[in-house]
Amino acid sequence: MRNIKLTMEYDGKRYLGWQRLGDSDKTIQGKIESVLSEMTGEKIEIIGSGRTDAGTHARGQVANFKSNTKMELSEILDWLNRYLPQDIVIKKVEEASERFHARYNAIGKQYSYYIWNDAIPSAFERHRSFHYPQKIDLNRMNEACRKLLGTHDFIGFSALKKTKKSTIRTINELSVQKEGSMIHFTFSGDGFLHKMVRIITGTLLEIGAGTMELETIDKIFENKIRANAGETVPAQGLFLDEVYYH
Incomplete structure (x- = not known):
């Protein structure tokens, strides 16, 4: 076989x-x-x-x-x-190899999320990005990214209800770059909880738009309450870039 x-x-x-x-x-x-x-x-x-x-x-x-x-x-x-x-x-x-298992042997993943940040939507990017017309402070968002790096319990940034499985994950890279009207978020880590990338992106957008304080991230890590984080951004902006194995 x-x-x-x-x-x-x-x-x-x-x-x-x-x-x-x-x-x-x-x-x-x-x-x-x-x-x-x-x-x-x-x-x-x-x-x-x-x-x-x-x-x-x-x-x-x-x-x-x-x-x-x-x-x-x-x-x-x-x-x-x-x-x-x-x-x-x-x-x-x-x-x-006979023992290779695509899910169990994965040691990490990289995702991208794309935001079309312009007052006018794009006819071509609408299925590959989320249109977000508000002005965004990239410096604030990158500051928020640094708070999310490392090993934390990310249950408050996920769509999971109660679970017996561990919700501790490590994010190794989280960056935000803008080219023209397109904002590109890069997430790399040892694994991601259900809708975690989309919820973190929604949180970063609210921080960048000034409707959420930077300290909210610390509070979510402390109280683990999903409702305190940002909106779950739509799926069409999310890409699974790579799966890492030994």
Whole structure:
């Protein structure tokens, strides 16, 4: 039995997210499994590095699947890109060790979030960024970024209810850059809780716009109350850039 690793990119605009849903074929996982099952004649289940929400995009999602197929890796790559929708592209197909698991072996991820910061919206960027017309102080936002770096309990910056699993995560990089009307947030860390990147981005925007104090971040770490953080920004501005492995 072979264990095959896929690296892919996708435009999440018309999908209900990564995870397969029983009554819908509008998921990334479902589309890829359908093509792989047809290709191999086996019932294929793929394991993703993590779930992306409806509307979220990826430049470097990773998944693996087990199969007895004798096809060459190059043939698998060609087959997938021939029969998958054009908004899902497999960039790399590799032979993985028997024990490789796309989710459990991941040691970190990088995400990007894009804001179109202009009084006038963009016709072209509307599915790949969030239009936020208010004026923003980038210096204040970068100061807030520094408060979020390091190891903290991020439960107050997530959409999780009570959970028995650890909500402590480490953010290694968090930066904000502006080029023209586009603001680019970069997040890199050992893992991210449900909607954590989108909630942190919403919080940073409110701090940048002056409607939230910098000290609010410290308070959220102390009281762990989600309601004290900013709005959850929409999914279309979020990209999974890369998944890190040893």
